[in-house]
Amino acid sequence: MRMGEKLCSKPSGKCGLERKRLRKNSYVPSRRQSDYGTQLKEKQKARIIYGIMEKQFRGYVKKASKMDGIAGENLLSLLESRLDNVVFRLGFGRSRAQSRQLVSHGHFLVNGRKVDIPSFLVRNGDKVEISEKSKKSEMYKTMSLDEEMKERNVPDWLKSDKKNGSGDVIAKPETDDMEIGIQTRLIIEYYSRR
Structure with missing residues (x-):
C-alpha cells in the first residue's frame, strides 16, 4: 500500500496493511500527478519490490x-x-528479503x-541448488514443510525440483512472468531525463 497499491512480496497475498482500515478523505483530492511524478513512483515501486538501492538500480x-x-524488457530481465x-x-524463501539473506549466508x-552475492545474475542453463550443509539444517526442514512455499507458482522460465532443493533456469524471463505489473517504459523515461 506504500505506492497506492499492495507491494507485499509474500506469495500468500496476505499483507498487514490490507487489514488496516482506510479512512475516506473528506477533502478534495489534489491535482493530477505530473508525468515526472508517475515515472518516479514507478521507479520507486520497482526498487521496493526488488529491494535494490538507487545506485545499483x-x-x-x-x-x-x-x-x-527493448530497454524496458532488458531491465526486467x-x-x-x-x-x-x-x-x-x-x-x-518466503520473501525476496529472506531470499537475499539466505543467499548472503551462503x-x-x-x-x-x-555464491553468496544476491545480485549475481543467473543465465539460461544455470542450476541453482541448496548446499548439502544447508539441506541438513533445521531451516531447510522447516522450509520443506511450509505449505505456503510449496504452493507457490514457479514462472515458466524456471523449473523447480523442491524435493531435491534445486531449480534450473530454462529460458530468459519475459514481461508476462511478472507477478506485479511494473511499467518499465516509465522507468526508462525517468532515467533518460536525467
Whole structure:
C-alpha cells in the first residue's frame, strides 16, 4: 500500500496493511500527478519490490539501455535474473528479503559453486541448488514443510525440483512472468531525463 497499491512480496497475498482500515478523505483530492511524478513512483515501486538501492538500480538501467532489444524488457530481465529473486521465485524463501539473506549466508550453489552475492545474475542453463550443509539444517526442514512455499507458482522460465532443493533456469524471463505489473517504459523515461 506504500505506492497506492499492495507491494507485499509474500506469495500468500496476505499483507498487514490490507487489514488496516482506510479512512475516506473528506477533502478534495489534489491535482493530477505530473508525468515526472508517475515515472518516479514507478521507479520507486520497482526498487521496493526488488529491494535494490538507487545506485545499483541506476546501474541496471544503464546496462539495460546498452543491451540489444527493448530497454524496458532488458531491465526486467536483469532484475528477474538476480540470484536472490530466482531463489524467491523457486520457492526457497518466503520473501525476496529472506531470499537475499539466505543467499548472503551462503546457503545456495550455482552450477555446483557457492555464491553468496544476491545480485549475481543467473543465465539460461544455470542450476541453482541448496548446499548439502544447508539441506541438513533445521531451516531447510522447516522450509520443506511450509505449505505456503510449496504452493507457490514457479514462472515458466524456471523449473523447480523442491524435493531435491534445486531449480534450473530454462529460458530468459519475459514481461508476462511478472507477478506485479511494473511499467518499465516509465522507468526508462525517468532515467533518460536525467
